[in-house]
Amino acid sequence: MTTTTLPERPRLTRLQIWNMSVGFFGIQFGFALQNGNASRILGIFGAEVEHLSWFWLAAPLTGMIVQPIIGYYSDRTWTSLGRRRPYFLAGAILAAGALLFMPNANLLVSILPPLYVGAGILMMMDASFNVAMEPFRALVADLLPSEQRTLGFSIQTCLIGLGAVIGSWLPYIFAEFFQVEKNAPVGEVPFNLTLSFYVGAVVFLLAILWTVVTTKEHPSEDHQHASHGFRFSEIVRDFVGMPRTMKQLGLVQFFSWSALFTMWVFTTSAVSTHVYGLPVGDNSSPAAQDAGNWVSGLFGIYNGVSAVYALVLPYVAFKLGRKMAYSLSLFAGGIGLVSIYFVSDPIMLIFPMVGIGVAWAAILAMPYAIVAGSVPMHKMGIYMGMFNFFITLPQIVTSLAGGPVVKYFFHSHAIYSIMMAGMLLFIAAFCVRFVDDKDDVVQADLD
Numbered sequence: 102m103t104t105t106t107l108p109e110r111p112r113l114t115r116l117q118i119w120n121m122s123v124g125f126f127g128i129q130f131g132f133a134l135q136n137g138n139a140s141r142i143l144g145i146f147g148a149e150v151e152h153l154s155w156f157w158l159a160a161p162l163t164g165m166i167v168q169p170i171i172g173y174y175s176d177r178t179w180t181s182l183g184r185r186r187p188y189f190l191a192g193a194i195l196a197a198g199a200l201l202f203m204p205n206a207n208l209l210v211s212i213l214p215p216l217y218v219g220a221g222i223l224m225m226m227d228a229s230f231n232v233a234m235e236p237f238r239a240l241v242a243d244l245l246p247s248e249q250r251t252l253g254f255s256i257q258t259c260l261i262g263l264g265a266v267i268g269s270w271l272p273y274i275f276a277e278f279f280q281v282e283k284n285a286p287v288g289e290v291p292f293n294l295t296l297s298f299y300v301g302a303v304v305f306l307l308a309i310l311w312t313v314v315t316t317k318e319h320p321s322e323d324h325q326h327a328s329h330g331f332r333f334s335e336i337v338r339d340f341v342g343m344p345r346t347m348k349q350l351g352l353v354q355f356f357s358w359s360a361l362f363t364m365w366v367f368t369t370s371a372v373s374t375h376v377y378g379l380p381v382g383d384n385s386s387p388a389a390q391d392a393g394n395w396v397s398g399l400f401g402i403y404n405g406v407s408a409v410y411a412l413v414l415p416y417v418a419f420k421l422g423r424k425m426a427y428s429l430s431l432f433a434g435g436i437g438l439v440s441i442y443f444v445s446d447p448i449m450l451i452f453p454m455v456g457i458g459v460a461w462a463a464i465l466a467m468p469y470a471i472v473a474g475s476v477p478m479h480k481m482g483i484y485m486g487m488f489n490f491f492i493t494l495p496q497i498v499t500s501l502a503g504g505p506v507v508k509y510f511f512h513s514h515a516i517y518s519i520m521m522a523g524m525l526l527f528i529a530a531f532c533v534r535f536v537d538d539k540d541d542v543v544q545a546d547l548d
Contacts, residue, residue, distance in 0.1 A: 110246040115256070118249070120315040121240060122257040124189055126264035127308025128234050131196055131226070133268030133404060134301045135203075136365040137397040139223055142204060142290055144384035146216040150370045150513055154503030156216075157366055159224035161496030164231040164489060171235045172486025173335075176479065183318030185236035185243065185482070192233025193309035199226035200302040204295040207288060215288070233309060235489060239482040242473040243318070250473050251418055254466040255411045261465055262408025262458075264308070269401030271297040273394045283394065287385045293394075339483055340490075344475040347488060349536040350468050354491035356529035357431060357464050360522040362496045364438065364457070366503060369396045371515035376447055381513045395447055399454050403437075406458025407465070414466055424533050427467040431530035434460020438523030442516055460526060471538050 113121075140153050148156055171188050178184045199222055206218035213221075237257070245253045275293040276283035285291040373379045373392040383389045410430075418426040437456025444450050468488075476484040503518065511517040 110244065112246060112249060113244065117316075118245070118253050118256050119260070121244065121312055122237075122253070122260045123315075124193075124233070124309045124312035125237055125257050126260040127193065127305040128196075128230060128237070129261040129264035129404075130268040130308070131200055131301050131305045132230060133265040133400060134200065134271070134298055135223070135226060135230075137269050137400040138272065138294060138297075138393070139203075140366055141369050141384070141393045141396075142206075142294070143216060143219055143223075144369075145285075145288065145290055146206060146219050147214070147288070148216055150367075150381060150515060151504045151508035153370070154362075154366050154500045154507075156220045156223065157362070158497060158500035159220060159227070161227075161362075161493035161500065163224055163228035165493035165497070167228050167231045168235040168489035168493075169340075169483060169486035171232055172239065172482035172484070174482075175236050175239060176482035182313065185240045185318060186313045186316070188236045189233040189309055190313055192229050192231070193306050196226060196229035196233060197302040197306045199229055200298045200305065204290040204298050207290070231489070235486050236482065237312075238469055238485040238488075240316070240318075241469075242476070242481045242485065243478075244316075247474055251415045251423070251466070251470045254470045255414045258411035258414070258462050258466040259408045262404045262406075262411060262462065264304075265404030266401045266408065268297075268301055268304075269397050269399075269404055271300060271397075273398040273401075276394055283390055284387055285385075291390060339480060340487055343484065343487060344472075346475040346537050346539060347472055347484065347491075350472055350488075351491040353427075353431075353529050353532045353536065354468060354488075355495045356525045356532060357460070358492045359495040359499050360434070360438065360525035360529070361461075361464070362499045363503060363518050363522040363525070366499075367507065367515040367518045368399075369393055371441070371519045372396050372399075372447070372450065374514065375442070375516040376444060376450065392447075395450075399450055402451055403454040403458035403461060406455050407462035410459050410462040411466060414462055418467070418470075423467055423471055423538050424536060427463050427471075428530045428533040430459045430463030430467075431526050431533065435523045435526035435530065438526060439520050440523075442520050471536065474539050 139157070143153060143156050175184050175188050178187065180187050182190070203219065203222045203226060206222055207215040209215070209218045212218070241253045241257060242250065272294045275281040275296055281293040281296060283291050283293045369392065372395070373383065373389055374381055377388055377392045379386070379388055379392065414426065433456040437453040437460070440453045441450065444453065472488060507513060507515055507518050
């Protein structure tokens, strides 16, 4: 058996790293609109609170299928645009279309009830986001040397946070500062929310195009792996033989992403009923729209915190070690989620968002910085796609179990699901201690 010595990757400038990550600004802009408003839109179309997690089920299912396949092909494809860029460009085009259609599902009522149309568009939207997102993770690992990866994923996380802040706040900004209509008849999406999705589609596409135009991929030795054949057995073999570090991080990912998914699905209902004092099932009153707009704004706040914290995360990881920085950040998020129960003033919800934002930054950066050092470079795409399995599996489990839990154990009081999410982050923080970080000896780039 012959071994191939991989050439050393040249260090990139900060501007080059920012340019390669700008596309993630657009991706997270779209994700923020989805995460902050999909449950609200589905509720407007008639979904009951205990059924919301089931409508979200389609999203992680498509991600579980799509990401490994996209990763597999992007490892073996070479075009005039490179190997990663064609995939996130195609995903951007599809995602823009889904963002345009999501708030307008009621226009297709002659075909299917708007609730089911909306759920179908949610599935399409999430699948498109996954097509665009997976190659970005591999792109950072492709182009950056090991000592710059923590910096690279942190800059990526910073842009993710900035995109999410603007995307999350957009409905609130349109309603409160530009006086765009924020109320609508029962069964219709307010125009401030619809307009936000339109803007999201444009931003998503332009951000991806920025990275496509400004970032150059190098075929080097990996060009020899290019192939258009699909062998399912090879994906299975790679999955069985995944590095030990990936498996250990999988446990951390399970608990942390179960917490995040629970938060995204149930926060609007929890805040509406527990903080605003509205009855369960009120999705259309002016107070309910105010609560929904504020939740979207709160999501913007935690994403803003994550953007700032991502910039200092390489320094924290350098001082404490990546595992300790990761664990403490997750613990801060658990405190934030649990503390929501003790809040009665909507403005005071800003404070829990700080802890959640710290955890979110670590979740987006640290596992990828750790796992990249344990993965063969010519299989970076497929393994980054497989790593997404540890994100989608907990979302699927939460989708199936979340509805019955909130209905039968919590009697439709979603605030208790949010507290449960906090406990899951505590467990994730504990599990980090068992992860082997083979790259701990590599110092973070602090230049």
